[in-house]
Amino acid sequence: MSILAWTYIMVGLSFGLYLTIAWISRVNTTKGFYVAGAGVSPLANGMATAADWMSAASFISMAGLISFMGYTGCIYLMGWTGGYVLLALLLAPYLRKFGKYTVPDFVGDRYYSDVARVVALICAIFVSFTYVAGQMRGVGIVFSRFLEVDVNTGVLIGMGIVFFYAGLGGMKGITYTQVAQYCVLIFAYIIPAVAISLQITGNPIPQLGFGGMIEGGVDTGKYLLDTLNALNTDLGFAEYTKPFGAGNKSMIDVFCITFALMVGTAGLPHVIVRFYTVPNVRGARLSAGFALLFIAILYTTAPAVASFARYNMINTINDKAYTEAPSWFKNWETTGLIAWVDKNDDGVINYRPGDPFAGKPSFTGEKGALGQGLLSNTPTDKENELYIDRDIMVLANPEIANLPPWVIALVAAGGLAAALSTASGLLLVISSSIAHDLYYRLINREATEKQRLLVGRVMIGIAVCIAGYFGINPPGFVAQVVAFAFGLAASSFFPIIVLGIFSKRTNKEGAICGMVAGISFTAFYIIQLKFLGVAPWFIGISAEGIGTVGMLINFAVTMLVSQFTPPPPQDVQDLVESIRFPRGAGAGIDH
Secondary structure (H helix, E strand, C coil), X not given: CCHHHHHXXXXXXXXXXXXXXXXXXXXXXXXXXXXXXXXXXXXXXXXXXXXXXXXXXXXHHHHHHHHHHHHHHHHHHHHHHHHHHHHXXXXXXXXXXXXXXXXXXXXXXXXXXXXXXXXXXXXXXXXXXXXXXXXHHHHHXXXXXXXXXXXXXXXXXXXXXXXXXXXXXXHHHHHHHHHHHHHHHHHHXXXXXXXXXXXXXXXXXXXXXXXXXXXXXXCCCCXXXXXXXXXXXXXXXXXXCCCCCCCCCCHHHHHHHHHHXXXXXXXXXXXXXXXXXXXXXXXXXXXXXXXXXXXXXXXCCHHHXXXXXXXXHHHHHCCEEHHHCCHHHHHHHXXXXXXXXXXXXXXXXXCCCCCCECCCCCEEEEECCCCCEEECCCECCCCCCEEECXXXXXXXXHHHCCCCHHHHHXXXXXXXXXXXXXXXXXXXXXXXXXXXXXXXXXHCCCCCHHHHHHHHHHHHHHHHHHHHHHHHCCCCCHHHHHHHHHHHHHXXXXXXXXXXXXXXXXXXXXXXXXXXXXXXXXXXXXXXXXXXXXXXCCCCCCCCCCHHHHHHHHHHHHHHHHHCCCCCCHHHHXXXXXXXXXXXXXXXXXX
16 A cells, blocks of 8 residues: 555544544633633543644654754754653642632732733734644645645644634533654654664663664664764764864853753743643642653653764765665655755765755756756755755655655654644633633633633634644744743743742732843844844854743842832732642642
């Protein structure tokens, strides 16, 4: 059976499962819609949280980044994992005890201020839309390659599926769908990794095969990572396992990016709200532990997948004649995510450091003498002739290793599960932020249950349409706003959530001034670097890492202003103390 037929079967079965679960889980109350009735078991919430957390970025992109960046690519692995641990251990149980529907809800009530609520609301919506754009790109890539349908059609199908189960069941529908999506995505990630580890090193455990010896071929008996280091340096790249120095980022920049990703992701609203769905604080702690276990299965496998992919990729195409390129190369070339420009007219694919041409591939629609797609891009003076989009490495890995078609189809279903699970969580955050925090808490406090549900579902519909638009017309500034998303979350949410839980003295004046100061500095720096072409001027920190400095500014300003302005009302101080005090720690305040 062909890859296409297997893909239709795998994707069709998984979509059918999601829609069935959504129909069974439909709700008609706001509590069910926003927090799944607060009755989800810790095990199910752990699986749903893992699926929510591991987006298309984790499933599709992370191993690709590590594969191309080597050790430096691990900043994403360390930052995202550290962020989850920080969130699970430091914030989640206390936020659950506070008992609110959304993060802006927590900020507005803790700081007894509608201004703080609106600032948090804007941040939540901005961060969520940035992420949704990335998920829709993942959906488009999978559909265009594996289902051989137009990217726009694929995005529209994805929009329809997400709207059905998010609009019908709200958080309850999303939760149980994400449980199924976790099962699909983890099997889709692990099975090819095990097969390729066996193929290259003879060890079925990828995490061990990663550090093992190669079995077969010209590199028999050599350690995989030593071989990768040698391959990289022979071609002119930095050593694969080398942490800092020439060709890599500086230590201070690596530290700041990792920390910004860590505190930025700890403030991501779509993951925080997952801890509101369990019955009590004990459930929040248990589900955090389960989620960490489920996430670790994929995250510890990613570096192994990255090294297998790079080893296979270099060996199968570098210095090979284009006419003899393997089928996976030709298959992905048709998607426009691989491109080759024969700079020296020798008909051989040369993979070297640097960009082969300026910008993303722009095909003219004509074919060259060897059948390659011709490009209108201006070639660079680098020796490199090959463009490979980093996002394809996980999806192409089974094809590169010549695994059976059903494994390739399973990876396609896993990629879609990862993208759709996170997209649904983000869309609910956008919906609940507008329907609950803006409409109900600020505009119409007399709204009935029915009106609030209707507004929530309408908001999901509008958010799906906007997310779909970004999927069909990916804006050129997505790469830039990703830096905004992490920087904004790090410099705005994290300090006021931590101080809101652990400091009774922090007041609304301090929180508002701190958020404004942190966001302003971070936004100013990122705009300078990403849009105006200014070189990093603050001790060499890049735009991706400046959120760390913004967070420190936020902390400093918040604490300083709080000391010189009136303390919070006594009832707010009592509330903060009751959240942290062990007495009654097993119970969460009802929503």
